Amino acid sequence: MPRRTATLLASTLLLIALLCAGVLIKVPYAEMSPGPTVNTLGKHDGDPVLNIKDEPGHKGEPKQYRASGHLNMTTVRVTGSEYRMNLVEAVSGWLRHDGVVVPHSTLYPDNKSAQQVDQENAEEFSASQESAKVAALKELKIPVSSHVVVSSVLKGGPAEKKLHGGDVVTAVDGKPVGEPESVAEVVTQHKPGQKTTFTVIPAAKAAASQKKGQEPSPKDAKKVTLTTEKAKDDGRAVVGIQPGAGHSFPFEIDIKLADIGGPSAGLMFALGIVDKLTPADLTGGKFVAGTGTIDDKGKVGEIGGIQxxxxxxxAKGAKFFLTPAGNCPSAAKDKPGGLTLVKTTSIHNALDSLKKIRSGKTDQLTQCKPG
Known part of the structure; x- marks a missing residue:
């Protein structure tokens, strides 16, 4: 066999061997890539994303308005928790412009199961919907009342099977609680092993009242006695719950969007609600997308996977992108052509930017700049 042919054959076999090894070798990485975007003003899988219901019995039934244009929330697609990339996939992901390869533990921490990660994402998504409703209605000067709820119950803790997620906490040891922090303040006055009494309105009865646009009724309250235990971190008395803020709305706002997790759609949900409840067409028919967490006061927070x-x-057609201020530097470094990145700090700020967009005063927008 001629030397040149032998060398070519050896090189080919070596390349094949390396490719096979690359396919077989698993690496501890995961990939993030662009996910679906959904117009909060439209429908998803045949149902309205935002459904504001004018049901009998509600206090002050809302007038709704047609909204044109787009206010798209955006998502990131990630590889599954059980999936392990091979070396070829990882290298390909590193070279791609529209994908990011990150350590597997970044998306799925070693100390958490896949089920725990999914549950946390679901809880964050639910919380973001609640905050979006609160921020939107407060921006519209529509009254929203607040109360303390049981956000979660620790498995194996004193409250398990006695308190449940969604229960409204009105008092602890007879002392009214108006903020989530107030619960811990009263409980920690005890020593571990002592009893404490919660006055709660069960979640089902509270939800039934809220669906009618009414406050949870004190007549539905019951007392639950719990024995405190010692916290593992600092030894204080705890009962194994995470208190949070719940709200009563004057009408029902239903957000339907399955298979989405995390808190990053909060801003776009809030803007969609405002658009449906005000005569002004917020986008003026323009295609606007965006992202960002939102709190009850309307403050916008940064998110992951901005690129x-x-x-x-x-890719979907957006011309403007509402970008959390904290994400601006990284987003502007690799901005898609034809997309204007609008720096956003709050729902009020976002509404001001939308006013400039629909009136054609886009030169007045505060755009993101590379850090």
Whole structure:
């Protein structure tokens, strides 16, 4: 066999061997890529994403308005928790413009199961919907009342099977509680092993009242006595719950969007609610997308995977992207062509930017700049 042919054959066999090894070798990485984007003003899988219900019995039934244009929330697609990339996939992901390869533990921490990660994402998504409703209605000067609820119950803790997620806490040891922090303040006055009494309105009865646009009724309250235990971190008395803020709305706002997790859609949900409840067409028919967490006061927070979301939005047709201020520097470094990144700090700030967009005063927008 000629030397040149032998060398070519050996090189080919070596390349094949390396490719096979690359396919077989698993690496501890996961990939993030652009996910679906959904118009909060439209429908998803045949149902309205935002459904504001004018049901009999509600206090002050809302007038709704038609909204044109787009206010798209954006997502990031990630590889599954059980999936293990091979070396070829990892290298390919590193070279791609529209994908990011990150350590597997970044998305799925070693100390948490896949079920725990999914549960946390679901809880964050639910909380973001609640905050979006509160922020939107407060921006519209529509009264929203607040109360303390049981956000979660620790498995194996004193409250398990006695308190449940969604229970409204009105008092602890007879002392009214108006903020989530107030619960811990009263409980920690005890020594571990001592009893404490919660006055709660069960979740089902509270939900039934809220569906009618009414406050949870004190007549539905019951007392639950718990024996405190010692916290593992600092030894204080605890009962194994996470208190949070719940709200009563003057009408029902239903957000339907399955298979989405995390808190990053909060801003776009809030803007969609405002658009449906005000005569002004917020986008003026323009295609606007965005992302960002939102709290009850309307403050917008940064999120992860910003580059993936801007790519997804532009591919869908967006011309403007509402970008949390904290994400601006990284988003502007690799901005898709034809997409204007609008720096956003709050729902009020976002509404001001939308006013400039629909009136054609886009030169007045505060755009993101590379850090």
């Amino acid at each position: 993936m979301k801007t790519v997804a939005a532009r």
